[in-house]
Amino acid sequence: MDRIGGTTAPAVRQPYGGSGREPANLGDILERVLDRGVVIAGDIRVNLLDIELLTVKLRLLIASVDTARELGIDWWEHDPWLSGRDRELIEENRRLRRLLAVRGGDE
Amino acid sequence: MTGDAGTYVYAVARSAVECPDGVGSVRTVAGAGLVAYVSTVPLAEFGEEPLRRSLEDLDWLSVTARAHHRVVETVAAATPTAPVRLVTVYADDQQVRDLLERRRDDFLDVLSHVTGRREWGVKVYAGHSSEPSATARGGGDARKPEGGDAHKPGNGDARKPGTAYLERRRAGLRGREQVRRQLLARADHMHAALSALSVASCRHRAQDPHLSGRTEMMVLNGAYLVDEGRDEEFAAAAGGLGGDGVEVRLTGPWAPYSFTVMEAR
Numbered sequence: 001m002d003r004i005g006g007t008t009a010p011a012v013r014q015p016y017g018g019s020g021r022e023p024a025n026l027g028d029i030l031e032r033v034l035d036r037g038v039v040i041a042g043d044i045r046v047n048l049l050d051i052e053l054l055t056v057k058l059r060l061l062i063a064s065v066d067t068a069r070e071l072g073i074d075w076w077e078h079d080p081w082l083s084g085r086d087r088e089l090i091e092e093n094r095r096l097r098r099l100l101a102v103r104g105g106d107e
Numbered sequence: 108m109t110g111d112a113g114t115y116v117y118a119v120a121r122s123a124v125e126c127p128d129g130v131g132s133v134r135t136v137a138g139a140g141l142v143a144y145v146s147t148v149p150l151a152e153f154g155e156e157p158l159r160r161s162l163e164d165l166d167w168l169s170v171t172a173r174a175h176h177r178v179v180e181t182v183a184a185a186t187p188t189a190p191v192r193l194v195t196v197y198a199d200d201q202q203v204r205d206l207l208e209r210r211r212d213d214f215l216d217v218l219s220h221v222t223g224r225r226e227w228g229v230k231v232y233a234g235h236s237s238e239p240s241a242t243a244r245g246g247g248d249a250r251k252p253e254g255g256d257a258h259k260p261g262n263g264d265a266r267k268p269g270t271a272y273l274e275r276r277r278a279g280l281r282g283r284e285q286v287r288r289q290l291l292a293r294a295d296h297m298h299a300a301l302s303a304l305s306v307a308s309c310r311h312r313a314q315d316p317h318l319s320g321r322t323e324m325m326v327l328n329g330a331y332l333v334d335e336g337r338d339e340e341f342a343a344a345a346g347g348l349g350g351d352g353v354e355v356r357l358t359g360p361w362a363p364y365s366f367t368v369m370e371a372r
Binding site for chain 1: 119169175189190195206228314358365
């Protein structure tokens with residue numbers, strides 16, 4: 001059950017992030033602690049926190065929406081954290097970016 | 108004591124292990140045969156209003172995320188663990204005990220699913236070199252402003268410079284589209300190959316370049332729950348998928364962040 005000590009494979013320097021593999025960077029950590037893991041509702045604060053985390057998520061998300069959509073990844077369209085208004089914002093942002101790209105390309 | 112302190116939850120497991128500090132010193136709250144790893148936090152920092160501001164502060168967020176992750180990974184390295192989403196704060200320990208009792212079966216299901224297994228992350232990047240976008244980008248400079256001369260009737264070869272430019276540009280876009288399709292197909296194939304070695308797998312959205320710190324296109328951002336005995340096999344398989352303009356980045360083992368989904372209620 002406890003495998004933190006001697007049974008650790010020699011290739012693994014520390015429990016998480018071994019030699020030959022890249023250590024966890026901040027981006028990887030943020031991605032996991034913000035988007036994954038158990039979501040427990042039931043406490044008042046959590047409901048409000050969902051809204052706050054949402055703004056962070058949106059900021060992280062917006063720059064990469066086009067890339068994600070190109071890749072066929074559209075989780076935010078089904079993400080219960082995002083309201084219809086948030087989706088509208090994403091859409092609008094996407095339209096504006098596209099417009100800018102078109103203008104820039106034709107200059 | 109409901110006024111100025113709350114109980115911050117990092118993770119839930121079946122047994123108590125020693126733990127470094129997180130956002131505060133870490134202790135455990137036991138109930139229903141489960142153990143929650145928690146810290147007492149000041150509501151001056153972890154209350155609604157302060158969090159509303161500090162979650163927008165990337166410095167605060169990164170320190171808190173690392174502290175949270177440190178606790179989660181330590182517990183996960185020692186015992187099957189269900190990581191809890193960042194900044195989950197309860198009014199007091201009793202609320203946490205109630206939670207453990209109320210959701211006992213859900214937690215036990217999640218914990219048995221991840222027992223003896225570890226999460227690995229695989230990110231696949233496609234380099235710029237394979238993208239023939241230079242024609243499309245350089246097109247603007249090659250364009251010549253004169254339009255009248257080329258507009259002679261009867262001369263089949265001399266086309267409008269603008270038309271030639273548009274055709275070049277269209278060809279460039281077609282080529283790029285083709286490369287993109289090939290990359291996506293390859294990413295699907297890689298994901299299938301890695302999933303075959305896993306107990307469970309999922310694809311996450313491509314990471315923002317600001318987070319990844321890289322400008323290449325991320326064509327796969329996968330997470331894989333792998334039996335502990337197959338770690339090396341999995342790592343070797345992942346490594347073997349790279350090459351030919353495609354770079355594979357393996358991270359882990361992680362606490363099973365991607366495989367501890369519980370219905371929120």
